[in-house]
Amino acid sequence: MNVGFIGTGNMGRILIEAFLEARVLSPSSMYITNRTIEKAKSIEEKYPNIQVCLSADELVKYVDYIFICVKPLDIHPLLLRLREQLNENQCLISITSPISVEQIESIVHCQVARVIPSITNRALSGVSLLTLGDRCKEETKTTIEKMFSAISNPIYIENNITRVASDIVSCGPAFFSFLLQKFVDAAVKETEISKEQAIQLASKMFIGLGKLLESGHYTLPTLQEKVCVKGGVTGEGIKVLESETGELFVHLFRSTHAKYFEDINEVVEQFHI
Numbered sequence: 001m002n003v004g005f006i007g008t009g010n011m012g013r014i015l016i017e018a019f020l021e022a023r024v025l026s027p028s029s030m031y032i033t034n035r036t037i038e039k040a041k042s043i044e045e046k047y048p049n050i051q052v053c054l055s056a057d058e059l060v061k062y063v064d065y066i067f068i069c070v071k072p073l074d075i076h077p078l079l080l081r082l083r084e085q086l087n088e089n090q091c092l093i094s095i096t097s098p099i100s101v102e103q104i105e106s107i108v109h110c111q112v113a114r115v116i117p118s119i120t121n122r123a124l125s126g127v128s129l130l131t132l133g134d135r136c137k138e139e140t141k142t143t144i145e146k147m148f149s150a151i152s153n154p155i156y157i158e159n160n161i162t163r164v165a166s167d168i169v170s171c172g173p174a175f176f177s178f179l180l181q182k183f184v185d186a187a188v189k190e191t192e193i194s195k196e197q198a199i200q201l202a203s204k205m206f207i208g209l210g211k212l213l214e215s216g217h218y219t220l221p222t223l224q225e226k227v228c229v230k231g232g233v234t235g236e237g238i239k240v241l242e243s244e245t246g247e248l249f250v251h252l253f254r255s256t257h258a259k260y261f262e263d264i265n266e267v268v269e270q271f272h273i
Helices: 010-021 037-046 072-085 101-105 119-123 138-149 159-190 195-215 220-227 233-245 248-271
Strands: 003-006 030-033 065-068 091-094 111-116 127-132 153-156
Touching (some): 030 037, 091 101, 111 159, 159 195, 159 248, 195 220
């Protein structure tokens, strides 16, 4: 099985390196290309057996699965260019949320899937969000599940929760790293702790929190109950969080969804469906 990657920017590279580290794919089975070819060649320097193609047109000749890791508005013209070269046994896998599998299926005649990854997949962890097109064969479904099970916990989603699921899984690490940084900054500002030590303590705490939740010993609410002693310090901190956060996350989801629908409207103009 050969797998291609059109686009080797941040997320394309994360997927390539995660699949290689998990040994679900070998370098010799990977074909990669990028508009700026030097980015693809920089990956080849690290993995000499990987196959660098000078164009997407060249890449599709050699692969069974094709990951499209380019910007949403670049996908439609790419599909128009490639559709006559694709066959029904190949599968296109888009990693962008504003474009549905139905829209891609309206352009090409091959199998289509959408998988929204997360930066946490680079650590062979976290979640990936799967949506399969109607043409996907059972063998294709099994292969995609196997690939992503090696680097994540793959979860199937419907179109109506695509954005919020992406906010939680894909954008969530950035959101909570921002909050964690603010947590550290405040600790440094208000006390004598050094920034380096605060970062070390906060990072290890966050890792431990993830492992604690993964173990199933506690849920989010029960964890708070266990840490909060009546009349204690943690409870006072929770009171501040309850007061200060207010509608913070409501506004966050409203903002991401507004941008999402703006992107969808631009995409719809291209696909005309």
